[in-house]
Each structure stands twice: as structure tokens, then as C-alpha cells.
Amino acid sequence: MDEITFAILGTGGIGRRALEVSQHKENLTPVAACDRRGTAIDFDGLDVDELLAATEGNIDNEVATDGGATSVDGESGVKQHGEGAGIVASAQGRPSEDPIQDVIDYGDGIDAVLLALPNYEHDFIPRTADRFLEGGYSGVMIDVLKRSRVIDMLDDRSEAFENAGITFICGAGATPGLLTGAAALAAQTFVEVTDVDIWWGVGLKSGYEDNRGTVREDIAHLPEYDIETARELSDDEIESIIDDHDGVIEFEDMEHADDVLLERAGVCDAEDVTVGGVLDVESNEKPTTTTVSVTGRTFDGETATNTFQLGDATSMEANVNGPALGYLQTGVRRNRAGEYGVFGPAELMPGF
Amino acid sequence: MDEITFAILGTGGIGRRALEVSQHKENLTPVAACDRRGTAIDFDGLDVDELLAATEGNIDNEVATDGGATSVDGESGVKQHGEGAGIVASAQGRPSEDPIQDVIDYGDGIDAVLLALPNYEHDFIPRTADRFLEGGYSGVMIDVLKRSRVIDMLDDRSEAFENAGITFICGAGATPGLLTGAAALAAQTFVEVTDVDIWWGVGLKSGYEDNRGTVREDIAHLPEYDIETARELSDDEIESIIDDHDGVIEFEDMEHADDVLLERAGVCDAEDVTVGGVLDVESNEKPTTTTVSVTGRTFDGETATNTFQLGDATSMEANVNGPALGYLQTGVRRNRAGEYGVFGPAELMPGF
Known part of the structure; x- marks a missing residue:
């Protein structure tokens, strides 16, 4: 090229x-x-x-x-x-x-x-x-x-x-991105996709200083916060939220664009996509293995799940x-x- | 569309x-x-x-x-x-x-x-x-x-x-196809891909009659055969090869175009790709889980393996x-x- x-x-x-x-x-x-x-x-x-x-x-x-x-x-x-x-x-x-x-x-x-x-x-x-x-x-x-x-x-x-x-x-x-693409590819086995589950793990100890923006954006996904309130947080307040969670924050049902991106590609409905994960800012080890699970029905009537996993040693x-x-x-x-x-x-x- | x-x-x-x-x-x-x-x-x-x-x-x-x-x-x-x-x-x-x-x-x-x-x-x-x-x-x-x-x-x-x-x-x-694509996607984590290993399992009992051509083509990958000799085999001879293997044939180092297809996409050298698998014509259960493993080096110096797996209930x-x-x-x-x-x-x- x-x-x-x-x-x-x-x-x-x-x-x-x-x-x-x-x-x-x-x-x-x-x-x-x-x-x-x-x-x-x-x-x-x-x-x-x-x-x-x-x-x-x-x-x-x-x-x-x-x-x-x-x-x-x-x-x-x-x-x-x-x-x-x-x-x-x-x-x-x-x-x-x-x-x-x-x-x-x-x-x-x-x-x-x-x-x-x-x-x-x-x-x-x-x-x-x-x-x-x-x-x-x-x-x-x-x-x-x-x-x-x-x-x-x-x-x-x-x-x-x-x-x-x-x-x-x-x-x-x-x-969204690599994992959305993996979900779309994994969907190819099926004629109907019923669930896409994206579950990520990030260990960010050494990368924390460089990725404050990402951490702040993640905090906005916690039920107690939104984009506006997270934007107003001082660094001290973010530190204290992290301390409250002992450095490990779990996220469920995040508003992640994987859902609309898979829907617009015709793979499934946005509501069939769930995104969650675990962020550990006190370790470089991933707290959980990043996994995409795509469950669907095949043309020959089987229900099955294809999976895509990132190696634990790969950084965000x-x-x-x-x-x-x-x-x-x-x-x-x-x-x-x-x-x-x-x-x-x-x-x-x-x-x- | x-x-x-x-x-x-x-x-x-x-x-x-x-x-x-x-x-x-x-x-x-x-x-x-x-x-x-x-x-x-x-x-x-x-x-x-x-x-x-x-x-x-x-x-x-x-x-x-x-x-x-x-x-x-x-x-x-x-x-x-x-x-x-x-x-x-x-x-x-x-x-x-x-x-x-x-x-x-x-x-x-x-x-x-x-x-x-x-x-x-x-x-x-x-x-x-x-x-x-x-x-x-x-x-x-x-x-x-x-x-x-x-x-x-x-x-x-x-x-x-x-x-x-x-x-x-x-x-x-x-x-090649779905699994080649999965390998190319899994490679995105890395700046250098060192190994792509594609390992497939196919259980083909009920699909055998419809897929004689595929079975014949697979047999051509056995060390004792090639495209020409496999083409000459009668159905009886194919049955007898299958019987000799008790219905389960394992293939190693197959000539599968995944290698050149990944090389032409710039992902890795063809020689870094290995393809093998197990065909069981006496069961519909897969004899092994179809898995793509992509090993590489990240920009930040880690070596890791991303994997893609097909659900065992999915048919060939x-x-x-x-x-x-x-x-x-x-x-x-x-x-x-x-x-x-x-x-x-x-x-x-x-x-x-």
C-alpha cells in the first residue's frame, strides 16, 4: 500500500x-x-x-x-x-x-x-x-x-x-473497535445472533499517569456518575473514588458503542449487546481475561457460542x-x- | 444494502x-x-x-x-x-x-x-x-x-x-476464510506476529454423505497421498482409509491457503502459519475445539497469544x-x- x-x-x-x-x-x-x-x-x-x-x-x-x-x-x-x-x-x-x-x-x-x-x-x-x-x-x-x-x-x-x-x-x-470487529466476525457462523457479551480486563498501574483521561471516562460509566459529573471531578476526587474501590473497579452494562456499531452492521439488535469489565489501577496484571462471546443460532438449528480472547499480557x-x-x-x-x-x-x- | x-x-x-x-x-x-x-x-x-x-x-x-x-x-x-x-x-x-x-x-x-x-x-x-x-x-x-x-x-x-x-x-x-480473518484481526494487538496456529475439529457423521468431496480433499493432505492420488481413490478405498483410522483422522502441517492469505495481507510470513485438525466421520461431536492462536510481540515488548474459538456445537x-x-x-x-x-x-x- x-x-x-x-x-x-x-x-x-x-x-x-x-x-x-x-x-x-x-x-x-x-x-x-x-x-x-x-x-x-x-x-x-x-x-x-x-x-x-x-x-x-x-x-x-x-x-x-x-x-x-x-x-x-x-x-x-x-x-x-x-x-x-x-x-x-x-x-x-x-x-x-x-x-x-x-x-x-x-x-x-x-x-x-x-x-x-x-x-x-x-x-x-x-x-x-x-x-x-x-x-x-x-x-x-x-x-x-x-x-x-x-x-x-x-x-x-x-x-x-x-x-x-x-x-x-x-x-x-x-x-469498541477490535472487539466489535471480533464479534462481527464470530457472528458469521450464525444466521441469528442472540447475545454479544464483551467483558474486558485492564491492569493500568504503570499506565495510569498517561491514561487519566481514560480512567475519568470509565468512572463516568459508574451508576453514581455520568459524563457531566465525571468531568467536574478533580484528580483528588478521582483518586478517592479509586481508593473507595481498593483500586479495582467493576463496570456493568456500560454505554459502549459496540451495541450501535453491531446493529448498524446488521449483526444483532443493540439491546442484545452487553459490555462490562474490570479496571485495576494498582496492578499491571489484568484482573480478568478480556473475552468476546457471541451466541447465536446456526442454519442447522444449533445454539452455540464463539469466543475471542485477548492474551492477558497484552496492554490496553x-x-x-x-x-x-x-x-x-x-x-x-x-x-x-x-x-x-x-x-x-x-x-x-x-x-x- | x-x-x-x-x-x-x-x-x-x-x-x-x-x-x-x-x-x-x-x-x-x-x-x-x-x-x-x-x-x-x-x-x-x-x-x-x-x-x-x-x-x-x-x-x-x-x-x-x-x-x-x-x-x-x-x-x-x-x-x-x-x-x-x-x-x-x-x-x-x-x-x-x-x-x-x-x-x-x-x-x-x-x-x-x-x-x-x-x-x-x-x-x-x-x-x-x-x-x-x-x-x-x-x-x-x-x-x-x-x-x-x-x-x-x-x-x-x-x-x-x-x-x-x-x-x-x-x-x-x-x-481459509473465517479463521484466516480471525487471525488477521487477532494480529492487530501486535507489531510483529510470530506464529499463527489454526487447529480445527470437524465431526461429520450425519454430513458425511453430503461432504464426500471435502473428505476426499482432506485425505489428499495425509502424508501418504496428494491431490492426484486422492482423486483416483474409489469410494471403497476412501472408506477403507477411514476404517484404518477408526473414523478419526488427524492432519498436521496441511497445505492450507491461510498461510499465503495472511502473508499477502502483511500479517506474517507464510511459514509462520501452521494448519492442522482432526476429522471424525463417525460422530457429530467435534473431536477437538477449533481454535486460532495468534502469538506476537506488542509495541511495549510483551509476548502474548490472542485466541479465537468456535463453539463445539457449530457444524462445518x-x-x-x-x-x-x-x-x-x-x-x-x-x-x-x-x-x-x-x-x-x-x-x-x-x-x-
Whole structure:
């Protein structure tokens, strides 16, 4: 496959690891990265090692909104906000009043844009897509969003994407993403799928600092919280929630877009999909084995369950970023073939 | 997705079950079916129930070659050869001197052609593709072939397919097919895949009569046999081989196209793929659980194994024909988008 240039919006845990994983892919060249305050652009390819080293422990940990930043102070002693935070700490970074617009302005040279933005305001990703539409971008946009309700908002823009020549791939991380795709593949045995059960385990001790956004987003799935209340939590409050659970938080019936993504692919009804899991922030061992179970009826009348399991030694970062870049490659292939609109991971086989 | 018309070449075990499974798919309309001696064509949709009932136990069990039929007498007492065998036993069937040509002649109305032909002469499917090329067909062709060496022959025709507007999907059954796709998906966690191990179990007691072709093809994988010698075996000789193994035959290091299909998708080297399995023709229970194990190295330095397992209650027929029709649907989508050439199951997510 021909060379692919891509940009990363957001350089938190997911954005940084996506840059790192892309170095293992011969045909992927990261040419732009941005966070809230700065942009790095180089069409010869970003120096990923420098960028990651310069920003190590210096992640912009503010909650991603575009209606006024909600400052969240870290307690770790490294500078995580203010003018020197984030990507501008890199020699490649330049401060910017509007980093996303910088990327849009250079969109002609960018085949794909990975939105690695925690999505606290649930319309943040759709509104970011609107900006790319308005800016005349035509290429691939891909996100790793989790919330079911966002898919409908993207579908509402389907015609606009088609007219603009944008191929939007949504929910393309681990779950939704890799595990949604595995469920769709496992469904092939059956003529009717009755249940899809996605159960994940994440051990995040060493990755915790880099993945505060993900942990915050997970906490929003607890029955006592929602997106808005989780966004308002200080880091101290999050620590205290984690302590209350002895570092291990179990989630049931999460609002995860696997359900609508499988429904839109025709695999089953959204209500037949359940997603839950266990997050352990005090261990790198997974507290439970990540398993997708797809139960259905075969044409010859049997009921059975096909399963997909991730090895316990695989990290969340590996399971999010490999697929994200894999789906990005397939998105570019679709885009170059002239297929535009909204696609989910149950419809596309990711490239390798 | 819009309505899809398709034809089936071959109405042995796979072809018959593909017709049956297609009845569970709303957007798939079978419009043509043929075997060695007859053709059934109806653009309003074949009456699958009638076709299957009329030909039950009346399968043309001759070895598929186009250079003179090798007659193989069945011992079951039903008419399996001669003028009344096969599809002409159906009210919809008409005898034909050249049934494949009949399908080619009606190719304009056929979106996809499923080649459900056991591939004893290993160039039989490529040569059938040549006939469709010569006949001016432009649409999807899809096979469920197993042998690695056939993929290269199809790749040699890639440019011809592109010029003709043919999207050829090869190896799109269970293995290669569903399990190849599962391996490619499981690989997404890793930046380097070191081993893909595909291990299948098939219990085929009640399906044996319908799947003699598949059993014969499997026997060709035993160290003492090859494609040519297996083709020459009489049914009696096959029975005696099965008896020698007490009905349970184990296969190791099979020549299965999963290897080249994963290599062409960039997942791993062909030599890193091993395929084996156990066939039990005296039980419907699977003698072993069908499992795909993909071992690799993650970007963060871990080595792990992701696994995909089929439920023991799923039949070979369910695991071949669901995916075959799923890949067929995706092939038509690719074809309508103007993507032509040769594709494998590691590159496409099958539709449902």
C-alpha cells in the first residue's frame, strides 16, 4: 500500500501511544500532532522519539472541551497546565491559538486524522468533524470514542461527509473497535445472533499517569456518575473514588458503542449487546481475561457460542492503538476508492 | 444494502448448504445453480426448497475436472451419476452440455458467482475464472478453496480481473476464510506476529454423505497421498482409509491457503502459519475445539497469544457457508465501489 500521512489530535495516553505504534508500521508517517495549546507539523515526518521524550510526564491533562477549558490540576509535581504544558515542550511544537485549525489548514497533505480526544462533552467529536467539514477537508477521520450516542450524531453528518469526500471511521480502538470487529466476525457462523457479551480486563498501574483521561471516562460509566459529573471531578476526587474501590473497579452494562456499531452492521439488535469489565489501577496484571462471546443460532438449528480472547499480557494501549492504526489504513484505502460516509469496525477489516 | 443476485457453481455439500443459508439472508437472491450436467436459472429467485428436496441424496459425486469426468460410484444405492443425477432431478434444472457457460451467458444479471467446486485439479478454479474472463463477466467471483498454490495462480490473473471489472475473493470459507480473518484481526494487538496456529475439529457423521468431496480433499493432505492420488481413490478405498483410522483422522502441517492469505495481507510470513485438525466421520461431536492462536510481540515488548474459538456445537457447514455468503456480500460492495482484483479473507470484513 502507498504511503499514508496522518495527524493526531490529542497527545494524551492514546495519542502518544498511537505515535509510538506507528513507528512499527512502514507505510505510516505521522506529519502532525496537536493538543490544546500547540501544534507540531512536519511533512517529512515528525520525530516521534523527540516528541515523546520532550513531553514525557508533561501531558496536558485538561478536560477536552472547546467551550472554555476546565482546568484540572495534577498532583504529580510536573507542569501539566499553563503555557509550557504539552506539545509545546517539544522542539517541534509551536504554540497556537487554534491547534485544530492548524491541522485543518494543512489538511490537503494529510490522508487521515486520528481523533485521540477524550470525549467528555459527548458532541465534541461530532463538532470537531464539523470543523473539518467547514475547512474543506477530504480524507479519513477516525476516532476511538466509546459512547453509543455519538454514533447517531456522526450518522447525521453522513451525507455531508459523502459530499465532502470524508471517510469517517468511528469507535476504532479496542472496545469498541477490535472487539466489535471480533464479534462481527464470530457472528458469521450464525444466521441469528442472540447475545454479544464483551467483558474486558485492564491492569493500568504503570499506565495510569498517561491514561487519566481514560480512567475519568470509565468512572463516568459508574451508576453514581455520568459524563457531566465525571468531568467536574478533580484528580483528588478521582483518586478517592479509586481508593473507595481498593483500586479495582467493576463496570456493568456500560454505554459502549459496540451495541450501535453491531446493529448498524446488521449483526444483532443493540439491546442484545452487553459490555462490562474490570479496571485495576494498582496492578499491571489484568484482573480478568478480556473475552468476546457471541451466541447465536446456526442454519442447522444449533445454539452455540464463539469466543475471542485477548492474551492477558497484552496492554490496553496495544489493543487500542494497533487496531486504531489498522482501521486508519483501511479507511485510507476506502477513501482512495471513493467510499465516503460513516463506517464502523464491524464493517471493515483493519489493515496490518 | 441493495439486493444481490448470485449463482452457485457446484451443488455438492457446500453448494447446497450455501443455497440453504442464503434463505436466511434478506438481501441475497440465488438466481442460478449448476452442476456437471445441468443448470437451473431463474431471475425471480430459485425455489431453493424444491431444488434441495429434488436432489436430496442425488448428488453428483463425480470428481470435478473439466478434462473428462472421473466417475466415482457411490455405494448408497441412490443414483449419483448418469443422466438423472444432480440438478436435473429438480423441476428447475435443465440438462446442459456446458452448464458453466450457461451461467456465464447470463452473467449480466448475476452480481456474484460462488465457486463451490472441490478443487482436485489445482488449476480448476483459475481455469474456471479464465472462462468467466473470456465470457466478459464483470462481477464478483468467490471460492472456498484450500490449497496455498492456487492463490498465486489467481494473483497471476489480477490485472485481467482488474481490466474486466471482476472482484475475486479467494479462500472464503471456514479455513481459509473465517479463521484466516480471525487471525488477521487477532494480529492487530501486535507489531510483529510470530506464529499463527489454526487447529480445527470437524465431526461429520450425519454430513458425511453430503461432504464426500471435502473428505476426499482432506485425505489428499495425509502424508501418504496428494491431490492426484486422492482423486483416483474409489469410494471403497476412501472408506477403507477411514476404517484404518477408526473414523478419526488427524492432519498436521496441511497445505492450507491461510498461510499465503495472511502473508499477502502483511500479517506474517507464510511459514509462520501452521494448519492442522482432526476429522471424525463417525460422530457429530467435534473431536477437538477449533481454535486460532495468534502469538506476537506488542509495541511495549510483551509476548502474548490472542485466541479465537468456535463453539463445539457449530457444524462445518455453518462455519463455511455463513462466511462464504458474508464475504460474497462484501465482495459485491467492493465491486460496486469499483475495486477489482484478488482479495483474501484477511483483507475484508464479511457482511452479515
